[in-house]
Amino acid sequence: MINMKRLKLIIIFIPIIVLFGLIETGLKTCYCLTWLTPCFYNTGSTIAAEPQKITVKHITSYTNKLMGGISPTKLYFDRQQKELYVVSNTKEIIIVNEDGIVVYKISLEKLPQTFCVTKDGDIFLSYGSGEINVLNYRGEYKGKLDLSSVPDNTLITIQSLHIDEDGLIYIGDQKLSRVIVLDNSGKFLFQFGKKGSGEGEFLNASSITADKERVYLLDPALFRVSVYDKKDGKFLFKFGQASSLLGGFSMPSGIDTDGERLFVVDTNRFVVIIFDKDGKPIVELGGIGRNPENLSWPSDIKVDNKDMIYVTDGGDNGRVQVYELIIPKVEVAEPVPELPAPEPVIEKEPEPVVEIPQPEPVVEIEVTPIELEQKEEEIISDVFKNLEFQSGSDIMESSSYDYLDKLYEVLVKKPQYKLHIAGHTDNTGSEEENLMLGQKRADAVKEYLQDKGIDPSRITTVSYGESQSIADNSTEEGRKINRRVEFVIAE
Incomplete structure (x- = not known):
């Protein structure tokens, strides 16, 4: 006969044994997989x-x-x-x-x-x-x-x-x-x-x-x-x-x-x-x-x-x-050739800059000439013809002073006279330069008379530069004539 107590024990322990068997098998499987994984090649x-x-x-x-x-x-x-x-x-x-x-x-x-x-x-x-x-x-x-x-x-x-x-x-x-x-x-x-x-x-x-x-x-x-x-x-x-x-x-x-x-x-x-x-x-x-x-x-x-x-x-x-x-090549820009070092720059002392004042625009001065005595007209004409300046300069030639002295005597004798001086040039150089040069020459005449005692309020000056030529600037003779100073006496 079957022992019922033993049968009950067998029925109870069989599932437990199977469970432990599965656990043991699973652990072994996991262990094997863990160490086999690195060996896959x-x-x-x-x-x-x-x-x-x-x-x-x-x-x-x-x-x-x-x-x-x-x-x-x-x-x-x-x-x-x-x-x-x-x-x-x-x-x-x-x-x-x-x-x-x-x-x-x-x-x-x-x-x-x-x-x-x-x-x-x-x-x-x-x-x-x-x-x-x-x-x-x-x-x-x-x-x-x-x-x-x-x-x-x-x-x-x-x-x-x-x-x-x-x-x-x-x-x-x-x-x-x-x-x-x-x-x-x-x-x-x-x-x-x-x-x-x-x-x-x-x-x-x-x-x-x-x-x-x-x-x-x-x-x-x-x-x-x-x-x-x-x-x-x-x-x-x-x-x-x-x-x-x-x-x-x-x-x-x-x-x-x-x-x-x-x-x-x-x-x-x-x-x-x-x-x-x-x-x-x-x-x-x-x-x-x-x-x-x-x-x-x-x-x-x-x-x-x-x-x-x-x-x-x-x-x-x-x-x-x-x-x-x-290794893939990396495109590298070609190096820029090194240029030789420049020679040292020797700095020169800068030449002094001479500031040239810009000429004031020409202002037409209304001058009404008066009728002069014949001798006075001759003096004015002689000054006009014989007044000379160094080329490109406002410095008068020494021969001009005698003629200006005679003009000075006229102004002393006739204190009611007023003198208007106009400077002119040839066309050598720029218009701006010539305009300034004409003004300097007119001012040089005024300064000479002023130094001799003529009241500066009696003298006015103006420059026309090269704008009022009276001779041909293509010749030396014509340019010499155009380098002139004109005088007008008024009251």
């Missing part, structure tokens, strides 16, 4: 963010046949010599020139954790310990870099190395979660960083690069890039997140910069992601595959100073991929 060659116009073109591949059956793991580009250093799984450093030709090979004891090249061609190698081995450009061992000036130097575990264009050396210390900065001689300058997931903190310093102003640290454990001030290591900002979308990270493994952009290679997404300096994604390239432009196991990246991108592509491909960054 891109199979295309280039994905660009709108409205970005920068594109990337695959140029060539340095195949394992070219480099001797190798699978590349680490890269470094020497911008001084324009040579690419490739660490291979055959425990070699293979040096390739700009034309893709292998120019030298250096044998190593084992594969390094990280390496970099100085401006002098020395090679710094670290095998993951706290030491940096130094080789010359031929691969000959020179010794170890002196790290005695670094605080807690016995605890250093080197994960990444970088040398910037100023020669500063950056060491990513995995154990103490710090970045150590040395000068080009290996002397300690400062350090920054702290273990954690907060601002400026990191868990994994897998790759470091720097430009003129900033230091960039790639932390694959936190799916982000932390950015610091190059002068003092002050934290500035961070960017990145676990995602399969444009700019997202799954297993970022290498970073480099050309000074304007950042380049991050992601092994799990099989892509290179290009960001601007502020962490905004610009374009992605690569995608899983064995086609010339694809990637199958990218792990490191370096860029040169000619917009060329080098990516290790291990696994089945066993090659170094070479891409070119194509």
Whole structure:
């Protein structure tokens, strides 16, 4: 017989068990989806963010046949010599020139954790310990870099190395979660960083690069890039997140910069992601595959100073991929040629400006001549004929004074006489100038008589300039006649 108590318990617990099963299944599903999302990969060659116009073109591949059956793991580009250093799984450093030709090979004891090249061609190698081995450009061992000036130097575990264009050396210390900065001689300058997931903190310093102003640290454990001030290591900002979308990270493994952009290679997404300096994604390239432009196991990246991108592509491909960054040209106006500086201007003392008074308009004066004695008429006629002025001037010739003296005697004897003087000129010069000159000549005669004692109220003057010529101005003789002063005596 069926035990009713047990049946009731079974009926009660079955829904509960089913419910817990659904919850557990759902949690597992959610957990799996959370970690699978960053692993979705891109199979295309280039994905660009709108409205970005920068594109990337695959140029060539340095195949394992070219480099001797190798699978590349680490890269470094020497911008001084324009040579690419490739660490291979055959425990070699293979040096390739700009034309893709292998120019030298250096044998190593084992594969390094990280390496970099100085401006002098020395090679710094670290095998993951706290030491940096130094080789010359031929691969000959020179010794170890002196790290005695670094605080807690016995605890250093080197994960990444970088040398910037100023020669500063950056060491990513995995154990103490710090970045150590040395000068080009290996002397300690400062350090920054702290273990954690907060601002400026990191868990994994897998790759470091720097430009003129900033230091960039790639932390694959936190799916982000932390950015610091190059002068003092002050934290500035961070960017990145676990995602399969444009700019997202799954297993970022290498970073480099050309000074304007950042380049991050992601092994799990099989892509290179290009960001601007502020962490905004610009374009992605690569995608899983064995086609010339694809990637199958990218792990490191370096860029040169000619917009060329080098990516290790291990696994089945066993090659170094070479891409070119194509940046739209910006039309820039041609610079205006700089003109030579003008010669210094020597300022001359300005000549004094002589203000010429504007002549007053000619006013016709009503003069009624009187009948003169014959002798008086002769005197007036002689003055008219013999009064002469210097050319273009109101200065009388000395021969004129005798005739004016006789006119003076007439005016003294006849105090009731009043004298009207009219000045005339030829047509040499402008009308305004001639009008003024005629007035000056008439005034000169008046002044002479006045100085001799004639009351100035008895003398009036006027100028007609060139307006009342009595001879031909085209001849010298005619012009001489027109340069005259006329006299009229009235009561």
